[in-house]
Amino acid sequence: xxxxxxxxxxxxxxxxxxxxxxxxxxxxxxxxxxxxxxxxxxxxxxxxxxxxxxxxxxxxxxxxxxxxxxxxxxxxxxxxx
Amino acid sequence: xxxxxxxxxxxxxxxxxxxxxxxxxxxxxxxxxxxxxxxxxxxxxxxxxxxxxxxxxxxxxxxxxxxxxxxxxxxxxxxxxxxxxxxxxxxxxxxxxxxxxxxxxxxxxxxxxxxxxxxxxxxxxxxxxxxxxx
Numbered sequence: 414x415x416x417x418x419x420x421x422x423x424x425x426x427x428x429x430x431x432x433x434x435x436x437x438x439x440x441x442x443x444x445x446x447x448x449x450x451x452x453x454x455x456x457x458x459x460x461x462x463x464x465x466x467x468x469x470x471x472x473x474x475x476x477x478x479x480x481x482x483x484x485x486x487x488x489x490x491x492x493x494x
Numbered sequence: 495x496x497x498x499x500x501x502x503x504x505x506x507x508x509x510x511x512x513x514x515x516x517x518x519x520x521x522x523x524x525x526x527x528x529x530x531x532x533x534x535x536x537x538x539x540x541x542x543x544x545x546x547x548x549x550x551x552x553x554x555x556x557x558x559x560x561x562x563x564x565x566x567x568x569x570x571x572x573x574x575x576x577x578x579x580x581x582x583x584x585x586x587x588x589x590x591x592x593x594x595x596x597x598x599x600x601x602x603x604x605x606x607x608x609x610x611x612x613x614x615x616x617x618x619x620x621x622x623x624x625x626x627x628x
Contacts, residue, residue, distance in 0.1 A: 423507065423510050427514055427517070430517050430537050431517060433537075434517065434530055434534060439529055442529070442533060446533055453540055461555070461556070462588075465585050468592050469592060472596050473596065481529075484529070484603040484607055487607050489616065492526075493526055494527065
């Protein structure tokens with residue numbers, strides 16, 4: 414694990430997390446959350462946990478985002494905070 | 495003073511995991527929208543998983559797949575040193591945790607959809623108002 418890659422990706426992860434919980438549109442939250450999951454998967458691949466990385470890429474960034482978008486379309490995009 | 499500072503800098507990844515965990519906790523407690531609370535829960539879970547996976551990391555080690563075990567005939571004969579491979583135990587445990595977290599997320603989303611169909615809102619304060627009207 415090169416500490417430069419680690420630090421840069423970790424910073425991206427934290428930015429994505431803050432943006433996902435502070436943006437005022439739930440569809441934007443869904444997409445930012447998918448980006449967060451993919452960055453997390455990258456971090457695990459760098460750490461050598463390849464099995465965890467591809468499970469996260471398929472399940473976290475794939476299925477979760479699909480669930481999320483489906484739920485947003487069945488409810489509303491509006492959020493107050 | 496300098497040794498405390500060097501300890502903080504050397505363990506920078508643990509501090510960032512704690513920050514990530516606290517972002518998730520804040521979203522779970524302070525956000526008003528139910529979906530935002532779910533996102534906070536998932537951030538919290540992935541921060542814990544990240545912490546566990548990082549514990550198993552070793553310097554100058556490769557991924558936990560034995561080299562040359564699948565080629566050739568029979569055993570390769572060379573001794574296997576555990577120090578050459580990253581510890582796979584936290585990976586396996588956290589693989590289960592990822593699957594559980596996705597199942598939790600799916601069920602929680604389904605409950606949020608049902609709440610919206612019944613009360614036409616996902617905001618916690620409006621929900622409390624509708625509940626107290628009845």
